[in-house]
Amino acid sequence: MVQKRISEAKEGKAEEPNLLQKILSMTVQERKDFWDKQFMKCIRCYGCIDVCPVRREEPEELSLSKWIEKAKVPPPYPAFHLLRAYQVWDTCILCGECEETCPAGIPLKTLQDITQFFSPEDVFELVPGLDKEIKDVILRFVDSKRTQFRRVTYGL
Ligand code: SF4
Numbered sequence: 001m002v003q004k005r006i007s008e009a010k011e012g013k014a015e016e017p018n019l020l021q022k023i024l025s026m027t028v029q030e031r032k033d034f035w036d037k038q039f040m041k042c043i044r045c046y047g048c049i050d051v052c053p054v055r056r057e058e059p060e061e062l063s064l065s066k067w068i069e070k071a072k073v074p075p076p077y078p079a080f081h082l083l084r085a086y087q088v089w090d091t092c093i094l095c096g097e098c099e100e101t102c103p104a105g106i107p108l109k110t111l112q113d114i115t116q117f118f119s120p121e122d123v124f125e126l127v128p129g130l131d132k133e134i135k136d137v138i139l140r141f142v143d144s145k146r147t148q149f150r151r152v153t154y155g156l
């Protein structure tokens with residue numbers, strides 16, 4: 001379906017696919033290259049954290065200080081950005097403020113969409129490169145919150 005829409009867009013028959021649709025149509029290596037290019041722009045300003053209206057105290061298991069090396073810029077990716085995204089997994093309202101205010105122009109709203117609408121297993125394919133240890137922590141965290149999950153989940 002996505003491929004069909006991309007072909008139609010190339011022929012001028014349909015709207016240009018949005019970023020999420022483009023990511024879905026990429027190979028795993030293309031996704032890795034895409035996100036690496038985005039995340040390496042991160043200046044670790046924490047603006048995306050400060051601006052978030054549903055921010056709360058960091059869940060201990062996803063705490064950035066526990067997993068992310070201090071003072072390193074850019075911070076290790078995609079660990080920094082996925083841990084941050086999952087910290088508000090059950091409260092994110094998809095307002096897009098994090099993306100709008102990111103000084104590096106990183107598509108953080110698309111990242112939120114991905115974590116909200118896809119299972120963690122699919123997220124790890126859509127945003128490749130996360131260490132197994134952090135994947136396991138995220139899987140356990142999402143599992144513990146799953147009863148509160150209120151959105152439709154899509155699969156790859
Ligand atoms: S706002 Fe952008 S540059 Fe700043 S920490 Fe977040 S992702 Fe990185």
Ligand code: SF4
Binds near residue numbers: 054093
């Ligand atoms: S999109 Fe989600 S994570 Fe980003 S600022 Fe809004 S509520 Fe916070």
